[in-house]
Amino acid sequence: MRIAIIDESRARAAIIEEGLRASGDHEIFLITERLGLARRIEETAPDVILIDLGNPSRDMLEEYFSFSRAVARPIAMFVDQSDEDSIGRAIDAGVSAYVVDGMREDRIKPILDLAIRRFSAFSALERELEEARTALSERQIIDRAKAILMQSQSLNEPEAYTRLRSHAMETNRKIVQVAEALVTAHDLMNPDPKTPGAEEGSKNE
Amino acid sequence: MSRPLVRIGFLPLVDAALPILAREHGFAEAEGLDIQLVRDMSWAGVRDRLLYDHSDAAHMIAPLALATSLGRERAAVSLSVPFVLGLNGNAITVSAELGGRLLKENDLGDPAIIGTRLKDIARERKQTGRPLTLGVVHRYSSHNYMLRYWLAAADVHPDNDVRVVTVAPPYAADALANGEIDGMCVGEPWNSVAVEKGIGQIILVTAQIWRRGVEKVLAMKSEWLADNEPSTHALIRALRLAGQHFVNPENWAQNAEILARAEYLDGSATLIKRAISDRILLRQGQDETHVPDFMFQYRQAANFPWKSQALWLYSQMLRWDDQPWSKAEAEIAEAVFRTNVYRRALAGLDEPMPSASKKVEGGISGTISAGSSQSPLTLEPDLFFDGRSFDPDNIPDYLKQLRETQ
Numbered sequence: 001m002r003i004a005i006i007d008e009s010r011a012r013a014a015i016i017e018e019g020l021r022a023s024g025d026h027e028i029f030l031i032t033e034r035l036g037l038a039r040r041i042e043e044t045a046p047d048v049i050l051i052d053l054g055n056p057s058r059d060m061l062e063e064y065f066s067f068s069r070a071v072a073r074p075i076a077m078f079v080d081q082s083d084e085d086s087i088g089r090a091i092d093a094g095v096s097a098y099v100v101d102g103m104r105e106d107r108i109k110p111i112l113d114l115a116i117r118r119f120s121a122f123s124a125l126e127r128e129l130e131e132a133r134t135a136l137s138e139r140q141i142i143d144r145a146k147a148i149l150m151q152s153q154s155l156n157e158p159e160a161y162t163r164l165r166s167h168a169m170e171t172n173r174k175i176v177q178v179a180e181a182l183v184t185a186h187d188l189m190n191p192d193p194k195t196p197g198a199e200e201g202s203k204n205e
Numbered sequence: 206m207s208r209p210l211v212r213i214g215f216l217p218l219v220d221a222a223l224p225i226l227a228r229e230h231g232f233a234e235a236e237g238l239d240i241q242l243v244r245d246m247s248w249a250g251v252r253d254r255l256l257y258d259h260s261d262a263a264h265m266i267a268p269l270a271l272a273t274s275l276g277r278e279r280a281a282v283s284l285s286v287p288f289v290l291g292l293n294g295n296a297i298t299v300s301a302e303l304g305g306r307l308l309k310e311n312d313l314g315d316p317a318i319i320g321t322r323l324k325d326i327a328r329e330r331k332q333t334g335r336p337l338t339l340g341v342v343h344r345y346s347s348h349n350y351m352l353r354y355w356l357a358a359a360d361v362h363p364d365n366d367v368r369v370v371t372v373a374p375p376y377a378a379d380a381l382a383n384g385e386i387d388g389m390c391v392g393e394p395w396n397s398v399a400v401e402k403g404i405g406q407i408i409l410v411t412a413q414i415w416r417r418g419v420e421k422v423l424a425m426k427s428e429w430l431a432d433n434e435p436s437t438h439a440l441i442r443a444l445r446l447a448g449q450h451f452v453n454p455e456n457w458a459q460n461a462e463i464l465a466r467a468e469y470l471d472g473s474a475t476l477i478k479r480a481i482s483d484r485i486l487l488r489q490g491q492d493e494t495h496v497p498d499f500m501f502q503y504r505q506a507a508n509f510p511w512k513s514q515a516l517w518l519y520s521q522m523l524r525w526d527d528q529p530w531s532k533a534e535a536e537i538a539e540a541v542f543r544t545n546v547y548r549r550a551l552a553g554l555d556e557p558m559p560s561a562s563k564k565v566e567g568g569i570s571g572t573i574s575a576g577s578s579q580s581p582l583t584l585e586p587d588l589f590f591d592g593r594s595f596d597p598d599n600i601p602d603y604l605k606q607l608r609e610t611q
Contacts, residue, residue, distance in 0.1 A: 053245075055246065059249055060373060063343075
């Protein structure tokens, strides 16, 4: 089968391509450029088109598909009436599929299912990255809180950390929550940006 | 008890303001409702989420709500529009080069005069084999129908003399810059973005083509509405308060800031405020121009879902898809606009409630007092630029007249 993958995220498109290649004897076309999109589709004449749900070009494509009805093989959104659930999952995963007229549902379904799995896996990966970024910023907050304690209470770094940790344990909160409260209170009472801690935190921003 | 949650899909456009403000200013909460806003990047995305229950309601281009209910290009799903989110607010922006030829004045043009100039240029360009190409946001959009109405009235056939293509608003300025399109009819802030980048010039606003043109609507599946009528009423009351807030000049700056946030339009508050305040920068190097009624989001029962507006859109759908009028389809189209739900939701409030559900569109040239209960309703001119009016009860004749003149 000829499958076109339209996705502005090159990385995600590659992950889906790899999955499809492994799943069968398909000819796969990656389209990551917006310009000339309709022309590329015309040239490649795909049986199935997978496109990310968030792609702003979808309205243009649907217009092209409706126009193409007159000139070539009609293309319509893949709507499996017997399985509304799989369309729902596709939207969840962020992918939509268009197929040429006459394609049998049982041939499309495995491709869509694979795209759904790969899209979901990619989203999970992105979430993990986001969490890693959050963890990084949490460390910066804790560093700032430590700096404030060191300056205002004349503590060394391990002492400052111990103070934060024991307060967190006593109040049944996370260290980052205690640190956040401390930094907020400190900023409120010292609106001057040159106060200690503020400099400390801003250097990493 | 927790408040019911309504998830509302939207595209990042200035006219998504009312649902956003209903949430941000606590109007929804005061009506006992929680609103969650779900942003998409294409109308296809907004529609898919609505049809597959990933949202409960949506900010939607009005013709798309009709096309979905009529089953154009896919199986029909009945949608309901109990509230209009606003009138107009779109503009036609062209490349600096084309703008220079169409418009000499430092002001908005006269649609008829610009149309005549465009006609000459369109003929010229057609002969070169590279016809003028104009972008719209969706084939089932008021942008498409307003642009085509203007072109046809100026004796420029939108399919034969020029090309009308769909372009995603976020790409519109780029498409104009690299010559993919010569002009576009899009919503704000995208015209202003093109002007700000020095790529384009605003030559007309859609309010000049039809002074009271229906634009975005609140759409939901009819099935969902039937199961959630109390929540729908609460939502309509909250949107009404948001509309009042939106048109008050004291709130313009603050509302522009809210809409500009990353989770909403993720854009420039300065540009957004231009549309909100009806003060538009038409091109680089001049001052903002006051464009009365550029956006018309609340006054004069602007949010009432007049069935005649749905029928005008249906007439244009037939006109440009070259399909025959059908009584059954016309009934479906007018039934999408749910005047009864609007009436029930705002019953007893100090809000004009039109006595009629249809009116002749483009028939008011002065200021009139219209039949209304609860509070008086004054209507100001609602004309089409060519002076033609639309009788919703006689679409076949209207279409015949339009075909004869073009």
